[in-house]
Every structure is written in structure tokens, then in C-alpha cells.
């Protein structure tokens with residue numbers, strides 16, 4: 001555990017006092033046990049006296065308006081802008097982290113945008129966003145801030161999107177996802193060994209979150225697996241992952257395979273070849289999954305949505321830009337009437353692929 005809490009202290013939820021006087025955080029399956037002054041592994045939840053506090057409440061690492069496809073979500077208000085933000089810290093220790101400057105940030109000064117939940121929601125509405133995404137670092141570790149922001153966003157008619165690794169305890173999971181409308185959950189691999197060696201976590205807890213989201217909530221769910229050459233991309237592992245998704249979650253949950261680039265502590269492995277993504281997509285489709293995508297590579301077929309009923313192109317994509325729209329106003333195929341699972345406006349959004357960094361006006 002780390003010492004000396006600092007930054008804005010907000011009362012945290014989901015903890016209890018142990019018989020030995022330590023406080024156990026129950027937000028995630030690490031269940032950090034803290035003496036006074038110590039921080040949890042995520043570095044942003046800390047013990048202050050006889051309470052647990054969140055040290056990043058109301059402070060962001062920055063805001064950006066992105067295409068919703070960048071989260072990635074391909075079946076949730078396609079073509080619309082989403083205001084994305086994060087804080088600092090993470091509850092996994094992925095050696096391949098692709099966002100490490102934020103998630104591993106230990107200096108609260110890295111958080112240079114002070115922003116209340118009401119200010120964030122107002123800014124998103126003003127920028128004509130349809131949703132706000134809790135992303136960049138895992139919102140599980142800033143749960144109280146994310147939930148208060150989500151409540152404000154719903155008051156403005158905005159949707160809420162969680163981009164998360166799904167590593168969260170049962171009670172925190174119920175509370176957090178009650179405020180979300182869509183989630184993209186990282187399924188980092190399909191072996192306990194990978195989670196243990198490379199992430200410091202457990203696969204089984206993530207699978208529990210996926211099953212919970214699919215069967216006990218109305219949150220729209222998509223899954224992303226970052227393919228790391230030689231680590232999680234064997235035919236057998238991909239087939240097992242896809243078969244599990246098809247059996248436990250059903251064939252309509254979109255699955256994204258994205259390309260790794262060397263980063264953080266995993267720099268000796270090269271970029272994921274495009275052929276690996278194509279192979280993964282073929283394996284997952286053969287396992288019965290209907291909507292399988294490739295990401296972080298230029299692959300129009302792998303990025304587009306096709307009708308499960310007749311094969312027509314429903315949503316064409318070139319990177320994050322929509323190039324074709326084959327849905328009727330009810331979100332079904334214009335050619336054959338087969339419904340496309342997800343949430344769709346009568347017309348596609350026209351945000352395109354641009355990214356717009358924004359600062360909160362003081």
C-alpha cells in the first residue's frame with residue numbers, strides 16, 4: 001500500500017472496517033486493506049482517519065469530444081459525438097497499458113481540469129453530444145464522481161457510457177451500472193494465466209461482470225479484446241473466448257478485436273499484424289457471433305456492420321467515419337427487415353472521425 005493521501009477528498013462508498021482496525025475497500029476484487037494514511041493499489045482511493053476517500057473527485061485529466069465509434073461502440077447512436085473524460089489511477093496493472101500516462105498517473109497535478117458533475121453535463125449538452133463517456137482510465141476507481149456526473153447527464157437527456165475492464169465488486173457493480181446506458185468492457189484475454197501475469201487480476205471476475213451486464217441490466221454491451229502477438233492470440237484461445245461469448249452472452253453482443261502497439265512495460269513485442277485481426281474475426285464469426293469488428297487498423301469490411309438476415313451493409317465505416325446507412329427508422333435492415341440489436345436514431349449522426357479537445361470554461 002502507498003502512504004500519504006492528498007488531493008480533493010470525497011467520501012468514498014463500498015468499504016468496511018475489519019476486526020483488526022484496517023479498512024477494506026470493496027469496490028474491486030483487490031479488496032485493499034488499508035491502515036490510516038494508506039492508498040489502495042489504484043492510488044486514488046485512500047484511508048483518511050476512519051473513512052475511505054476518493055482523492056480525484058471533481059478533477060479530470062482532460063476532455064475530448066470523440067466519435068462514439070472510438071470507444072468503441074458500433075451499435076449505440078452511430079455517428080454521434082461523445083464527451084470523453086477520465087481522471088487518474090487504475091485498479092489493474094496491465095503491463096501493456098495503452099493509456100499509461102493517465103492510468104498510472106500518481107501525481108494528482110496531472111489532473112488539471114477541475115470540473116463538477118453539473119459542469120460536465122452542461123458542457124456536453126452545449127457541445128451537442130449525445131452521451132458522456134467515462135474512459136481513459138477505468139471509471140471503477142472514480143465511481144462516486146462518475147455516478148454523480150451520470151445523474152447530472154441524465155437530467156440533460158444525455159446517455160452515459162462506461163469504458164471499463166469490468167474488474168469490480170458485486171455491490172459496486174450494481175450501483176455503478178444502474179447509471180450507465182452502454183458499456184464497452186475490455187476482455188483482455190481468455191486465460192487466468194494472462195490476467196494473473198500481465199494484469200494482476202482474475203478473468204473470472206470480469207466474466208461475472210459480463211454475465212451481469214447482459215442478463216441483469218438493460219445496459220447496451222460491447223466487448224473489446226486487444227490482441228497481443230504471442231500472448232492472447234492463439235486460434236485455441238480465440239475460439240474459446242468466442243464460444244464463451246456466444247454461449248453465455250448470446251450471438252448479438254458485438255466483439256471488437258483491436259491492434260496492440262508496444263507501450264508501457266511491454267515494448268519487446270511488435271504491433272499486431274492486420275492478418276491477426278482478420279483471423280480472429282473469422283474465428284469469432286465461425287463460433288456464431290454475428291457482429292465482430294477489427295479496430296486500430298484500416299479495414300473497411302472489418303469495421304462495418306452487416307445484416308445478419310441478408311448480408312446487406314447496414315453501417316459502413318471507414319475508420320470512425322460512416323460511409324453507408326442501410327437501417328430504416330426503426331433500426332432494422334431496409335432490405336429484409338431484420339432488426340439490428342443496439343440503440344439507433346432514425347438517422348445516422350454526422351460527427352465524422354474528428355476529435356475535439358475541450359477545456360471547461362471557468
Ligand code: SF4
Pocket residue numbers: 025026027028029030031032039040041042043045090091140141
Ligand atoms: S478500487 Fe480496488 S485497487 Fe482501488 S482501493 Fe479499492 S480495492 Fe484497492
